[in-house]
Amino acid sequence: MAVVTPESAAQNYDVIVVGSGAAGGQSAYTLTMDGARVLMIEAGRDYDPRSETPMFQTPDAAPLRGAGTPDKPFGFFDATIDGGWSVPGEPYTNASTEGGRQFKWWRARMLGGRTNHWGRISLRNGPYDFKPRSRDGLGFDWPIAYEDVAPYYDKVEMLIGVYGTNEGLENTPNSPEGVLLPPPKARIGELLARQRGRSIGIPVVPAHRAVLSRALDHRSLPAKLHPGNAKAQRVLSEDMQNRAACFWATACGRGCAIRANYQSTTVHLPPAMATGNLDIVTKAMAREITVDAAGRATGVIYVDKTTGREHRASARVVVLAASACETVRILLNSKSALFPNGLGNSSGLVGKYIMDTVGASWGGNIPLLEDLPPHNEDGAGGDHVYTPWWLYKEQLAGKLGFARGYHVEFTTGRQMPQAYGAYGNDAGGRTSYGARLKEEARRHFGSYVSFTGRGEMIPNADSFCEIDPDVVDRWGIPVLRFHWKWSEHEIRQVAHMQRTFADWIAAMGCVSTRSPSPDGRRSIEPGGSIIHEVGGTLMGSAPSTSVTNSWSQTWDVKNVFVADGGVFASNADKNPTLTIMALAWRAADRILDEMRRGNL
Amino acid sequence: MNLPDPLRIDRRLAIKWILAAGAGAVLLKGRAFGADGAGAPGGAGYGPDPDLMRAYKPGDYWPLTFTIAERRAAAALSDLVIPAGPLSPSASSVGVADFIDEWVSAPYPDNARDRGTIVAGLRWLDGASRTRAGAVFADSTDAQRQALCAEISLDAPAHTEAGTASRFFRSFRDLAAVGYYTTPVGMKEIGYVGNVPLARFEGPPADVIQRLGLADEVKW
Numbered sequence: 033m034a035v036v037t038p039e040s041a042a043q044n045y046d047v048i049v050v051g052s053g054a055a056g057g058q059s060a061y062t063l064t065m066d067g068a069r070v071l072m073i074e075a076g077r078d079y080d081p082r083s084e085t086p087m088f089q090t091p092d093a094a095p096l097r098g099a100g101t102p103d104k105p106f107g108f109f110d111a112t113i114d115g116g117w118s119v120p121g122e123p124y125t126n127a128s129t130e131g132g133r134q135f136k137w138w139r140a141r142m143l144g145g146r147t148n149h150w151g152r153i154s155l156r157n158g159p160y161d162f163k164p165r166s167r168d169g170l171g172f173d174w175p176i177a178y179e180d181v182a183p184y185y186d187k188v189e190m191l192i193g194v195y196g197t198n199e200g201l202e203n204t205p206n207s208p209e210g211v212l213l214p215p216p217k218a219r220i221g222e223l224l225a226r227q228r229g230r231s232i233g234i235p236v237v238p239a240h241r242a243v244l245s246r247a248l249d250h251r252s253l254p255a256k257l258h259p260g261n262a263k264a265q266r267v268l269s270e271d272m273q274n275r276a277a278c279f280w281a282t283a284c285g286r287g288c289a290i291r292a293n294y295q296s297t298t299v300h301l302p303p304a305m306a307t308g309n310l311d312i313v314t315k316a317m318a319r320e321i322t323v324d325a326a327g328r329a330t331g332v333i334y335v336d337k338t339t340g341r342e343h344r345a346s347a348r349v350v351v352l353a354a355s356a357c358e359t360v361r362i363l364l365n366s367k368s369a370l371f372p373n374g375l376g377n378s379s380g381l382v383g384k385y386i387m388d389t390v391g392a393s394w395g396g397n398i399p400l401l402e403d404l405p406p407h408n409e410d411g412a413g414g415d416h417v418y419t420p421w422w423l424y425k426e427q428l429a430g431k432l433g434f435a436r437g438y439h440v441e442f443t444t445g446r447q448m449p450q451a452y453g454a455y456g457n458d459a460g461g462r463t464s465y466g467a468r469l470k471e472e473a474r475r476h477f478g479s480y481v482s483f484t485g486r487g488e489m490i491p492n493a494d495s496f497c498e499i500d501p502d503v504v505d506r507w508g509i510p511v512l513r514f515h516w517k518w519s520e521h522e523i524r525q526v527a528h529m530q531r532t533f534a535d536w537i538a539a540m541g542c543v544s545t546r547s548p549s550p551d552g553r554r555s556i557e558p559g560g561s562i563i564h565e566v567g568g569t570l571m572g573s574a575p576s577t578s579v580t581n582s583w584s585q586t587w588d589v590k591n592v593f594v595a596d597g598g599v600f601a602s603n604a605d606k607n608p609t610l611t612i613m614a615l616a617w618r619a620a621d622r623i624l625d626e627m628r629r630g631n632l
Numbered sequence: 633m634n635l636p637d638p639l640r641i642d643r644r645l646a647i648k649w650i651l652a653a654g655a656g657a658v659l660l661k662g663r664a665f666g667a668d669g670a671g672a673p674g675g676a677g678y679g680p681d682p683d684l685m686r687a688y689k690p691g692d693y694w695p696l697t698f699t700i701a702e703r704r705a706a707a708a709l710s711d712l713v714i715p716a717g718p719l720s721p722s723a724s725s726v727g728v729a730d731f732i733d734e735w736v737s738a739p740y741p742d743n744a745r746d747r748g749t750i751v752a753g754l755r756w757l758d759g760a761s762r763t764r765a766g767a768v769f770a771d772s773t774d775a776q777r778q779a780l781c782a783e784i785s786l787d788a789p790a791h792t793e794a795g796t797a798s799r800f801f802r803s804f805r806d807l808a809a810v811g812y813y814t815t816p817v818g819m820k821e822i823g824y825v826g827n828v829p830l831a832r833f834e835g836p837p838a839d840v841i842q843r844l845g846l847a848d849e850v851k852w
Binding site: 077083084085086088089090091092093094095096097098099101102103104108109113114115116119120197214215216217218219220223224226227238278279280281282400401404405406407408409410411412446447448449450451452455456458461462463464465466467469470473474477478 | 677678679680681682684685687688690692693712713714715717720726727731734735738740741742743781785786787798801802805806809810811813814815816818819821822823824825826827828829830831832833834835836837839840841843844845846848849850852
C-alpha cells in the first residue's frame with residue numbers, strides 16, 4: 033500500500049475516491065479505517081508537507097520577495113503548487129464577457145488539494161443553514177437537518193483538532209464539552225476591535241480554526257472515534273502522537289511540516305495509508321465513470337498525466353471528491369447509451385446552482401495601535417477571533433434589504449512584513465521617504481486593521497456550469513463553461529459589510545478620508561475569488577429536483593456518491609470545509625453500511 | 633481564505649504609468665519619457681512548482697537587466713529613500729537595488745508594467761540630474777540629490793512631466809520599501825518580532841494591554 037502507479041495498482045477495489053482534499057481525504061480515511069480497500073485518484077503530484085513546507089524562510093530568500101505571481105497567486109511560499117485560477121493546459125471558459133458575469137475557478141493539482149493552503153477556519157453550519165427556504169422562502173432546504181450532521185461535526189473536530197469556544201450564539205452551534213481545543217489569546221488589535229465592536233453592537237469571539245493549540249489526546253479520542261475497532265484505534269493513536277502542537281510561528285498558508293494544522297496530507301492520509309488499505313495514484317486525471325449494462329458504475333477512466341495514456345480502475349463504489357465543479361465535469365463527461373446527458377443527470381440539474389462565498393473588505397490605520405512596543409503577534413498563523421453573523425432577527429424582520437448573513441474575519445497585527453502593504457504615510461500630497469519614511473514605517477507597523485466579510489450567496493438559476501462544446505484540455509477532455517450572476521441580495525450584503533466595517537474602524541479611532549462605495553457592485557469580489565465554490569450536484573428529497581439524495585448518493589446510479597461541496601443545497605457564510613468533511617464521513621459510513629448489507 | 637484586501641492591495645494596482653500623448657513628454661536623448669521601457673523581458677517565470685526549500689537570489693530565475701547606469705541610479709535613489717540610521721543600514725546594503733532589478737526584469741505581466749515606469753524613470757532621473765547638477769544622479773552631491781527628490785516627492789498633475797516623475801518616485805519608493813522591510817534587517821528595523829518557535833503564545837504584553845485600556849477584554 034502506498035502511492036502506486038497505474039501499472040502496479042490492483043485490478044479491483046472496494047471504493048475508488050476521485051480527489052484527495054478535504055472530501056477525498058475524509059472519505060478515504062473513514063473507509064480504510066473500517067477495512068475497505070480504496071484507490072484514490074489524484075490529478076496532481078505527490079506532495080509531502082513534512083519535507084516540502086518552507087516553515088521559517090523569510091521573503092528575501094524567495095524570488096520577488098515572495099510576492100504573488102501568475103505561477104503562485106498567493107505568494108511564493110504558499111503551499112499551493114501546480115494550482116491557481118489558471119492551470120497550464122487545463123482551461124475553462126466563461127459564457128459571458130459582461131462585467132460581473134464571470135466565474136474564476138481555482139484548482140490545486142497536488143496531493144491534498146487546496147487543504148494544503150486553506151485558512152483553517154472551521155465553522156459549523158447552524159440549524160437555519162440547512163433549512164433556509166423554510167426560514168425566508170429563498171433557495172432550497174437540504175433534505176437533512178443540523179441534527180443529522182452534528183455527530184459528524186463532533187467527530188471531524190475531534191479528529192482534525194479545532195480551537196475555539198462555545199458561545200451559544202444564534203445559529204452558531206456549540207460543540208459538545210471537551211471537543212474544541214483552547215483558543216489562542218487575542219492579539220492587541222483583536223482586543224481593541226472587540227471593545228469597540230461592542231459599542232456598535234458587534235460581537236467578537238474566538239475563531240474556530242483547525243490548528244492544534246495543544247496536542248491531541250491520543251489516549252481517549254481514538255476510542256471515541258472508532259468504538260470497537262481496535263486496529264483503527266491503534267493506527268489513529270500512533271498517528272496523533274506524530275502531530276505536534278502549534279509552536280506559534282509561520283503562516284498556516286504555507287502548510288505545516290510539524291502537522292499542527294489540518295491538511296489532508298498531514299491528518300487524513302497518513303493514518304489511512306497506515307491501515308494498508310489505501311492506494312493512491314497521482315498525476316491521474318479522472319475523465320469519466322464507466323457503467324455496465326444495468327446502469328451501475330464499474331469504475332473510472334483516467335489519464336496518466338506523465339504518459340498521456342488512459343487507464344481503467346474498477347471498484348464496487350465510486351466516490352467523487354474532485355471539488356464541486358470538477359465533479360460536475362466528470363459526471364457530464366460520463367456519457368453512455370444509458371446516460372446520454374451524463375451520469376446522474378436525469379434531472380438535468382448536474383452543474384446547476386453553483387455558489388461561491390460573497391466577499392468584501394474594508395479597513396484602515398488605527399492611531400491607537402501606532403508605536404506600540406514590539407512584541408510577537410505571529411500566533412496561530414491566522415485569525416484568533418471572528419464575528420459570527422449577529423443580525424439574524426433584524427434580517428428576518430426584513431430590515432436589512434438582503435436575506436442572508438456574513439461573518440467577519442480580521443486582519444490585524446504585527447505579522448511578518450510581506451511584499452505588499454503600506455509602508456509610508458503619503459498624506460499632504462507628498463511621497464514619504466528618507467528618515468521620515470523609516471520613522472513612519474516603524475510607527476505604523478501593526479496599526480492597520482482590516483475586516484473581511486464572508487457572506488452567504490443564495491443559489492440562482494443564472495449561476496451554473498456546463499460542458500463547453502468547443503474546448504478540450506491538453507488530454508482531450510471537454511472543459512467546463514461557466515455562467516455567473518450575483519443577485520441583489522449579495523450586492524446589498526456587500527454594501528452592508530463595507531458600511532459596517534467603516535463604522536467599526538471609526539469606532540476604533542480611525543480617521544479616514546475615504547469611504548466605501550454605496551454600490552456593492554463596485555466592491556464585491558468576482559465569483560470564484562473566495563474559493564468556496566459549492567453546489568452543482570445538490571442533495572434533495574426527490575430525483576426530479578436534485579442530483580443526490582440525503583446520503584450524497586446519486587439518485588440515478590446508486591453506487592456513485594458525491595463527497596465534496598457539490599451536494600450543498602445552500603452555501604452558508606460558514607466556510608464550507610468542515611461541513612464537507614462531516615458530510616463525507618457521513619456518506620462513507622453509509623457506503624460501509626450498504627456494502628455490509630450487500631446493497632452495494 | 634483571505635484575499636488581499638484594500639489595504640493590502642497590490643501596490644502595482646496603484647501605480648500606473650500614464651503618459652498622455654503630447655502632454656509634455658520629455659525628450660531624453662530622443663526618447664519619450666515613459667515610452668520604450670528598454671524592451672520587455674521574455675522568458676519563463678519560475679513555474680507553478682518551484683522548489684520552495686532553497687534560498688534564491690535575484691538573477692537565479694531570470695537575468696537581471698539594469699544597465700550599469702540604471703543600477704547606479706537605482707542604488708543611489710534607494711539609499712535616499714531608505715538611508716542608514718542609528719539602528720539600521722541603508723537600502724543598497726541589503727540588496728534593494730538588486731531586488732528592484734529582479735522585479736522589473738521578471739517575465740510576469742505586472743512586473744513588465746512596472747518595468748516601463750522604473751526603467752524610464754531612472755533614465756529621466758539621470759537626465760534631470762545632468763541638466764540641473766551637471767552629473768548623473770549617482771555622481772551628484774547629496775544636497776543635489778536631496779533637492780531633486782524633494783521636488784519629485786510632491787504630487788503633481790497627471791499628464792505633466794512633474795506628475796510623471798512624481799508617480800515614478802512613489803512607485804520606486806514602494807518597491808524600495810518592500811525590498812527593505814522584507815529582509816531580516818528591515819524586519820528588525822520596523823519592529824517585527826517573531827518567526828521563532830514558542831512553547832506558548834502569551835498574547836500582548838501586560839503594559840500594552842494597560843496602555844490601551846483593554847484589560848477587561850482579555851477573556852480567554
